[in-house]
Amino acid sequence: MKIVFKQLAIGSVFLLGVIGCNQQPELEMIQNKISDRQRLICRMDSLHFETSTLWDSVNALMDHQLPVSIPAEERTHLLAVRNAPLIEMFEVYDLLDDPTKKIIREAGIEDSLLAQRTRETMDSVEKMDFWLDSILVSVSSKWPALLPDIRNQMNEPCPRSEHLNDQPHSILYE
Template sequence: MCKAIKGHCVLKPVFCFLLFPLIGIFSCEKSSSDEAVLMELFQKEKDLNCNLSLMKDSITMEWDNINNLLEKTLPDDMPQEERANMLKVRNASLIRMFQSFDDTDETVKMALNKTERIDQEMTKRITSLKKEANQIELQKIALFEKINQTKGVEEVARIKGLNEEVLARECE
């Protein structure tokens, strides 16, 4: 198998000559794999941020609608300070505590109940999304540490710059 020349195997240098590029390819492939995983994580983080923003805007709109409805239907003889305080509140239980709420129209009460349910569901969903965001952050940190050990701080800084670019994009 191996031709002996001065006590050495000819196959060894050929093998080493072929092996070193393969090791380089696999190590580069692993580094680019880490970067690809990070890019996926960056996009997931961006998507989560966009979802959170949409949810915030949505619930804000729901409460704005309730406040507009309350403002239109509250009695004119209601004390101005109580009216102002009631319209600032964005919590169904607190709104119900106002004495004048008992006298509001049934459609307002139903709308408040609906908004309260939406708010509770949004709160659950936001909590879930924030947990998911924390998991993504932990994965990013682990990969940044790995890249820092293998490629150095400059490479980590470059990739963090990519993260900032992804996060700065407009939501779709």
């Protein structure tokens, strides 16, 4: 009887070791994908912040450059716009000096590039989410206890990066 229990115990330890070894590469791959996804999400946050900073800086410059005679409602509407071609459609645009107009045009170009990078990053996140969703179905059946931890990792907020420092956008200083 003792021999049977020893063999059973040794067999269980061996089986757990085999399961653990087989589990490790799959879980490591999932962890790597989650880390990659998190980097992409943080990149999107950074791109959104950069876009906001760009237009906040441009709008602050325009607010300073606009004549005081412009009606408050028109000023408010103009400063709410974050799109160079739309800004150029306002009649008061012609009252701005040439360096400010140049900055607005350059901001429009940079905004387009940021929007393209945001779309590309979002596409990558969506592809990764599709892959993770399909693999998590497998994980939930194999290792249900791990699923909440994995979901928590996927929802971790991005750390505030050094380059997100509330400074005016560099386009104003070129």
